[in-house]
Amino acid sequence: MSLSVGIDIGSTTVKVVVMDDGVITMKHYERHFSQVRQKTAEMLRLARGAIGERAFTVAISGSAGFGVAKAAGLPFIQEVFATGEAVRHSGEAIDIVIELGGEDAKILFLTGGLEERMNGTCAGGTGAFIDQMATLLDVTTDELDQLSLRAQRLYPIASRCGVFAKSDIQPLLNQGAAKEDIAASIFQAVVDQTITGLAQGRRIEGKIAFLGGPLHFFKGLQKRFVETLHLSPENALFPDLGQYSVAIGSAVFSEQSAEQLTFDELLTRVEDTANEVHSARYLEPLFADEDDYEAFVERHRRATVPERAIESYEGNAYLGIDCGSTTTKVVLISQQAELLYQYYGSNRGNPVDIIKEQLQQVWRLCGGRVNIRASVCTGYGEELIKNAFGIDAGIVETMAHFKAARFFCPNVDFILDIGGQDIKCFQVKNDSIDSIMLNEACSSGCGSFIETFARSMGYEIAEFSQKGIFSQYPVDLGSRCTVFMNSSVKQAQKEGAGVEDISAGLSMSVVKNAIYKVIRAHSADELGEHIVVQGGTFYNDAVLRSFEKEIGRDVIRPTIAGLMGAYGAALYGRELELAETATMRPDQLAAFTHTSKAAQCGLCTNHCNLTVNTFSGNRRFISGNKCERPLGVGKAKELPNLYxxxxxxxxxxxxxxxxxxxxxxxxxxxxxxxxxxxxxxxxxxxxxxxxxxxxxxxxxxxxxxxxxxxxxxxxxxxxxxxxxxxxxxxxxxxxxxxxxxxxxxxxxxxxxxxxxxxxxxxxxxxxxxxxxxxxxxxxxxxxxxxxxxxxxxxxxxxxxxxxxxxxxxxxxxxxxxxxxxxxxxDLKAEGARAIAYARANGLQMVVLAGRPYHIDPEINHGIDRLLSSFGIVVLTEDAVADLVEPQKVNVLNQWTYHARLYNAAKYCTMHDDTELVQLVSFGCGIDAITTDEVRAILERGGKLYTQLKIDEINNLGAVKIRIRSLLGAVEERRRRAKRRDA
The missing domain is CATH 3.40.50 (Rossmann fold)
Known part of the structure; x- marks a missing residue:
């Protein structure tokens, strides 16, 4: 009789299986929280009883298993082949295997030509992605699964990449969509990613075995696969031991090995590897010693805002609310901008409840002494919160952050805000925003990545960040998209890097991504002399220190870095000069209720997926719409729209x-x-x-x-x-x-x-x-x-x-x-008519520049209608390209569509009432050239450059912020020009 052991060390878990003559006698499954080798040794000890004193064969597999196998001198089998071994061992006539792991996904075609396909460096559509989404919804993965089974509808969520999906999910949360529906949509995104990202054109049909932890534990994910692929019960196999398939295959494979070990020999080999540390790429430590760190902390304590106890204050006050992508911030300031009250916390997937609690707390503290004269909201959830609680005004978050930064540093010339899912960079000239740079439709390089990674390793964000401060060997993870960094982190784990080293490396990567991927700076001089950094991510001293080291100069981090959006909103409220706020009072809040349901608009061919929020008093707020018609205001006046x-x-x-x-x-x-x-x-x-x-x-x-x-x-x-x-x-x-x-x-x-x-x-x-x-x-x-x-x-x-x-x-x-x-x-004539109409009526124009196919409503996601809703006349690049001489650019200008873009950009620089917004499709490599050239033409002409990257993502929350930021900056320039002329 043969005894064999299979060990599967994946990106997030370790699985150990003991097989006696082909029968499983022991199995165990645990997360390793990046303590790969220590956890493997610990789990082997649990197998001692099943192994006893007999000699056995052993093999290791898994994405994190190669380093252990190599260091311990043990046989290694690639996990796809291990899966194949497990399928053959089962004796089932299976055509296709779909296996999802923590950060790995694979399809094995067994019929019609043997072929295996595996995800590359992206962890979209895997267990890690599901973990991140559960964190975003503030539920456990088990609760996420249960929620999905009660779903009534599915929302389209980008499936190509985890951070793209988050860009779709977060606005749905802020708009009040049901968690049940979002949960099921998350699982559908995993299914979509498997079909498009892995199958890549090959049909998924026949008898299919679904393996791996996510497909074993999540019944909602099983349901989405079965329904999407139209599988009968006979053709959809979810084995009871599906999560152990790679470990089983490894054990079967090990029987081919000539070497047999005893339990003590195996344990000694694995334990010896746990003490090895050898990473190929280290970075310089963030701080030389604790004294260096204390000096750094003391310097940043100076950028503070005056505070005052609300219990002793009497007079006017102004409320600022920042309902962000992952957190909610609330501040109350005095007439002198002193901080009377502050709150910073997670949305927990339901910002309405958070704001209700905070408003009740603020009113209680105000008593009869404090008169709240104005309330202002900003952030992703601005419209929802305004409508829910009668907030007096809203302000686009870019302008809110600018007002707050200018309060701390009146001569600020560069602002960098890194939030949960957003990076916002503002160049300031002549006391107004000169250019705005934002991360595109993904949240790479933002705080939410560090947080979710910390949790995946078993730490809270504060503890995880603190560990990185004194790392002596920070791991160089580069400046790539943060999902791609997963592979770098796994490699570092294989080589024995500790949690401290990974924490420091991640902080450095976030900073590099902001500087080189969003700002695209070539030197620190491009950022200016007076730099203010803000956003919750900069509470992380490791991120702040990484930024200062990377640009080679000190910056200002206000002590309320995470509250700057709310503080700027409150400052704006002070400018409104209202007599009294219309915000809900305590008695109204006590009776406040909120429900939401999904609906689909049928008033036009867009068929927008709507979320209908109903508040106490039968008030309603509808989100998800791309025009004003479902809001009950009738058909808005049609402005010229070339799209x-x-x-x-x-x-x-x-x-x-x-x-x-x-x-x-x-x-x-x-x-x-x-x-x-x-x-x-x-x-x-x-x-x-x-x-x-x-x-x-x-x-x-x-x-x-x-x-x-x-x-x-x-x-x-x-x-x-x-x-x-x-x-x-x-x-x-x-x-x-x-x-x-x-x-x-x-x-x-x-x-x-x-x-x-x-x-x-x-x-x-x-x-x-x-x-x-x-x-x-x-x-x-x-x-x-x-x-x-x-x-x-x-x-x-x-x-x-x-x-x-x-x-x-x-x-x-x-x-x-x-x-x-x-x-x-005819198109050019219509363009001329639209321009004449705009000028006759004093309207702003935007050239929504892209390709001819960007007029497709499914591709542009109704961005043209969104622009129209702001009272803007929408032009196309080909309607104005002939109105200027052909442009000379710094690249070979050999593409017809691109030549139009350059001409359109030049046209916009010649007219004060016309701005350009460029649409770019993800996957368009050529636009890496056009975006830089269009930006250069506009900036030489004193215009702002706004780029919207579009793909399967169809939620316009981030797009609205960019457009409102552009319009706000344009209005600020005009006000400045009027003041100058006066």
Missing amino acids: AYKMDRIRNLKSTPGRRGRIGIPLGLAMFENLPFWHAFFEELGIETVLSDVSSTELYGKGRYTIPSDTACYPAKLMHGHIESLFEKGVDTIFYPCLTYNFDEHKGDNHYNCPVVAYYAELMRANITKLQTVRFLYPYFGLHRPKDFEKKAYQYFKGYYTDLTQREVSAAAKKAYAAYYAWQD
Whole structure:
């Protein structure tokens, strides 16, 4: 009889299995909290009784197991192969294995060609992601699972990356969405990530075994997989020992080893490795010694705000509330800006309850002595809190932070605020905000990452941060996205780095991410002389010291660094000069109630997912809307909106039945611009054009299973759904040409299409097997050369429509070119009308600059309508690009769409009433060039640069902050100019 031991040391847990002649006699599963080798030795001791004095074979697996195996001289098996061994040992006829671990996810295809796919350096869609989301909701993982089983609806949550998902979830929490629905949506995001990120175009079908801890413990996750993949009970296997699969496979694999050990020999080897410390990359310690640290602390104590006991104060007061992404802050200040009351705490997933408690406390402390004259709210939850409690005013958080920083340092020229999920950087010139830099749609490099990582290692954030202060060997984790840092942290753990070293390394990484990824500073001089840092993350002395060391100069951290948004809001309240606040009084608060429910708006084709909040007195606040219509104010006056105009014209293109049949055209990528050309061309040839449905989340889901790469931009991924839509319409011919060149507009050095737009047909042909059942036409044409096009079009289409003549094709081509240029002329004329309307009515204009396909409502997520709701006339880059001379830029200007961006940026610098906001799709590598060039053009012309990165994320909370920040900065400049002129 053979005795074997399998050890699976994953990113978050250790599993040990003992098998006697193939039968499991002992198993154990525990989290290691980054004490990898110590926990492994501890768990082996638990196995002594099952092993006894017999010799046995052993093998180790898991993402954190390689270092232990190497140091102990033990056999190692890669976890995917260990899973395969476990499946074979089970004897089940399994087609596919899906296994989710703490930070690892993998799919093993066993039928139809053996293939394994595993996540890379990103931990999105794994157990660690679920842990982070539970922390965000302030529930245990078990409670998260129970909540998900009571869900009534699903919200679309970005599935590609954990921090992207948090950017969707946090606004839902602040808007009052039900935790049950959010919990189920989190599990759906994990499912989506598995399908798109791991399967990458290969169908998940047949008998599927779901393994790993998350899939064993979370019934809600099991439910989402079964429903999404439409699995029958026979085809969805959730083994009782699923969480031990890798350990079982390791034990089975070990039987091939010639070496046998006794228990004492194995334990000695593992214990010896626990004392080894050898990390390849160390950084300089943050402090030389305790005296150095004390001097640092004393210096930062000086930036303080005067405080006064509220019990002894009589007079006017001003309330400031900052309902942030993860925390709630409340301050009450006196007429002299003294701090009378302060609160800083977690939202606990329900900011309304927190604010109610705080308002009751403030009123109790005020008694009859203190007169609250004004209350002001800022932060993610601003609108919800204003509507819930009758708060007097709101202020965008960037302006609130600016007011607070200027109070501490009147000559401040740079402000850096690192919050739970946001990094905000403000350059200040001439006593007003000159430029605003914010992290994009992800929260990489922010405080929430350090907090969730601390908890994953079994520490509270304060204790974890304190450990890093005196680390002698901080680990160099680089300045990459914080989710990618997980792999660096795991590597450091393998090499024996302690908690202190990882804590210090993470603090340094957060700082580097802010400086080099958000600010993009080349030197400290770019930041200025007088720098104020704020936000709860800077309470962490290790982060603050890392920042000072990285830029080589001292900065100011106010003692109320985490309260600066609330303090700035209170200062703004003092400026309002109200006689008395309208904020709810104690008797109203005692009767206050709040419920929320999900709904879907049907007033337009956007079908916004709404959260309807109902407060006491039957008051309602609706969030999630992209326009004003569901708020009951009727249809707002329609302002000129070139995005809506272009999309309506696309929708109104009608085709008639033709003598040569039908041809399907996917409404995506280049077709948003070239459709008028092809529509006229095929109509003239007697071929009816059938368009795919307009993009939607549902359409995206239909084609998700054929997407081969998760790094492609969202507009490209949508093309797979458009092809599915055409199949549903029953067309037998589908057309999407490959166009290396665009029309030559003589604006740049060349006129290429980007590679994705130009050649995505090739990728679809190779990955969408259904295209083999129809005629898929993807010819290579050059529309920039009309005569050549006529010849090549005839040669190509003659092969499919044998009765075609050269004359017919030439006539059709001429009509197509005429239709295209007429379309472009009409767009420019509409742009001129919109500009004239804005100036006649004194309205602000914004050029919402991007690509032609950004008019797709599913891609822009209604940002154009959001701008309109602020009373802004929305223009497009192609409507104004011809109004200036072609721009000379610092890069090779060879892309048609980009040349328009540069011209549009120049146009905005020439007009005080026009600003530019650039839309950028995640996954667009070329935009790494355009964003810098557009920024440079605008800043040379004295304009602010605002960039909105968009993807599957469709919550506009962060977008609103950016737009309001831009408008606030513009208004501040205008006020300054008026004061100067006066």
